[in-house]
Amino acid sequence: MSNTPSLHDTVDPHETLSRDEAHSAHVHVTPFWPMFWVFAILLALTALTVWSSNVHGFWIGNTEIVLGGTVHILIAMSIAIIKALLVAMYFMHLKYDQPMNTVVAGATVFAVIMFIGLTLADSATRGIMDPMEHAKVVEGGTAHRAADGTWVTGKGQVEAARENAHAVSTNPGHTPAEKPAAGH
Amino acid sequence: MTTLPMGNAALDRELEPHERYVPGHHWRNAQDEMEAAKLGMWLFLATEILLFAGFFCAYTVFRYWYPDNWHAASRHYLNWKIGAANTVVLLLSSFTIVLAIRGAQTNRKGMMLVNLFITELCAAFFLIVKLGWEYAPKWQKGELPGANFTYGGHTVEAGEAAAHGGLIDSIFHVDHGSYVTNAYDHIFLSIYWISTATHGFHVLVGMIVIGWAMWLASRGHYGPRHYTSLENVGLYWHIVDIIWIFLFPLLYLV
Numbered sequence: 001m002s003n004t005p006s007l008h009d010t011v012d013p014h015e016t017l018s019r020d021e022a023h024s025a026h027v028h029v030t031p032f033w034p035m036f037w038v039f040a041i042l043l044a045l046t047a048l049t050v051w052s053s054n055v056h057g058f059w060i061g062n063t064e065i066v067l068g069g070t071v072h073i074l075i076a077m078s079i080a081i082i083k084a085l086l087v088a089m090y091f092m093h094l095k096y097d098q099p100m101n102t103v104v105a106g107a108t109v110f111a112v113i114m115f116i117g118l119t120l121a122d123s124a125t126r127g128i129m130d131p132m133e134h135a136k137v138v139e140g141g142t143a144h145r146a147a148d149g150t151w152v153t154g155k156g157q158v159e160a161a162r163e164n165a166h167a168v169s170t171n172p173g174h175t176p177a178e179k180p181a182a183g184h
Numbered sequence: 185m186t187t188l189p190m191g192n193a194a195l196d197r198e199l200e201p202h203e204r205y206v207p208g209h210h211w212r213n214a215q216d217e218m219e220a221a222k223l224g225m226w227l228f229l230a231t232e233i234l235l236f237a238g239f240f241c242a243y244t245v246f247r248y249w250y251p252d253n254w255h256a257a258s259r260h261y262l263n264w265k266i267g268a269a270n271t272v273v274l275l276l277s278s279f280t281i282v283l284a285i286r287g288a289q290t291n292r293k294g295m296m297l298v299n300l301f302i303t304e305l306c307a308a309f310f311l312i313v314k315l316g317w318e319y320a321p322k323w324q325k326g327e328l329p330g331a332n333f334t335y336g337g338h339t340v341e342a343g344e345a346a347a348h349g350g351l352i353d354s355i356f357h358v359d360h361g362s363y364v365t366n367a368y369d370h371i372f373l374s375i376y377w378i379s380t381a382t383h384g385f386h387v388l389v390g391m392i393v394i395g396w397a398m399w400l401a402s403r404g405h406y407g408p409r410h411y412t413s414l415e416n417v418g419l420y421w422h423i424v425d426i427i428w429i430f431l432f433p434l435l436y437l438v
Contacts, residue, residue: 030286039279046271046432050264053437069251069438076433084426091282092422098219101226108230112237116244123245 028096038090042083049079202407218412225416229423232386236427239379243434246375250368257372258438261327266317267436270310271428277306278425281394281418288401288411296406296414300398303421307391314384322373329377333370376435383431386424393417 052075057066067075089095094102211217247254280299287296326334397417400406406414 029289030282032283032286035279035282035286039275042275043272046268046275049433049437050268053264053433069255073247073434073438076437077430080430080433083429087278087422087426087429091278091425092419097222100223104223104226104230108233111234112240115234115237116241119241120244120248124248 028093030093035090038086042086045079045083049076052076052079200404200407202405202410205405205407205410214410218410218415221412221416222419225419229419232423233427236379236382239375239382240430240434243375243379246368246371247434247438250366250371253366253368254372254438256366257369258435261322261369261373262318262376262436264436266313267432270313271432273306273309273313274425274428277303277310278422280306281421284397284401285411285414285418288406288414289408291408293401293404296401297398300394300401304391304394304398307387307394310387311384311391314380314387318380327373328370329374330370333373335365335369379431380435383424383427386427390417390421390424393420 053072055067057064059065088105094105205214207214207217211220280302284296284299284303287293287299322328326332328334394417397406397414400413
């Protein structure tokens with residue numbers, strides 16, 4: 001970029017760009033209005049997210065379409081992904097950058113999808129794959145095997161501790177429950 | 185290497201630092217140096233995204249297990265109006281830091297400083313709202329993570345709510361009403377606290393580095409030929425914004 005001849009310009013180990021090419025290399029100047037419109041769209045999408053979270057269903061003719069919690073999450077996340085893409089492409093100028101930055105960002109997103117996707121695939125199907133592990137692992141603390149050999153669903157340790165603490169505070173004479181013995 | 189560039193022989197002022205800037209001797213030119221710095225910044229941002237991915241993963245699993253509890257806890261403990269106000273402020277700050285970089289690219293120091301200052305104000309607004317109107321009342325009411333959760337079973341009366349929430353209640357009309365705690369409220373609040381506190385810490389770090397960029401800008405270190413660290417501060421700030429774009433609907437709107 002310097003107009004001053006210098007050592008590192010004349011001794012170019014790569015020999016891929018002549019000095020003139022290096023000087024005319026494209027440097028993107030951030031434009032005002034496109035960025036302003038991206039900002040405006042981001043605000044509009046935020047409003048859309050808030051509004052959509054309060055739409056619990058709508059009617060098409062005589063048919064009511066009910067939007068449950070999972071649908072709301074999917075809608076909100078779709079909008080959030082569009083917003084994140086706008087920020088990354090325009091504000092973080094991936095659109096104008098060397099493609100390598102986009103490769104890094106894309107690889108990261110892929111890793112996040114693997115991370116959350118595989119974890120959810122595990123926790124969501126654990127009961128189907130192995131009911132015994134489901135009772136032991138998911139419920140934590142007090143799950144146990146009953147006298148008839150079946151596994152009894154127990155409470156999480158924090159939950160059990162809270163219930164005990166609450167019972168003691170509201171009923172001073174209360175003795176905290178013990179962890180049930182096997183066969184209880 | 186601090187000689188005048190050719191063609192500026194008539195210049196009768198001292199050159200600003202950004203005009204005198206020379207890339208490190210191991211770089212072919214300043215653009216190569218900046219591209220490499222940006223790639224390094226993107227690799228750092230990748231680790232940041234993966235850090236928050238842990239919180240998002242925990243969120244996803246517990247939301248899958250306890251969807252109704254999640255909905256009730258989100259509606260009761262969090263006020264979407266506060267979250268929405270902070271979202272707007274962060275989006276605005278992202279836009280202004282883009283304009284600050286435009287100021288550097290077009291050699292307009294005033295534009296750069298004004299926009300960095302607005303960004304700083306937005307970040308301060310975000311943190312003050314977060315600490316003063318979310319964390320402090322939550323701390324007082326015992327809406328704390330995990331085993332520290334002491335809110336249990338307590339029904340907040342209307343008058344009491346006003347005393348707790350104070351000014352923000354009168355602005356945002358928080359309706360505490362009566363609420364019976366659910367079994368997994370403390371887990372929702374654990375994820376709320378760890379993810380927003382980590383994000384808030386990033387906002388604080390952002391304020392420090394933006395302040396540093398303002399100091400460098402005021403001393404003439406950024407101009408069309410050199411604004412690498414300003415660019416990287418901007419990239420960092422946008423990632424903080426993107427993370428909030430996901431946190432806001434997940435925590436406040438489910």
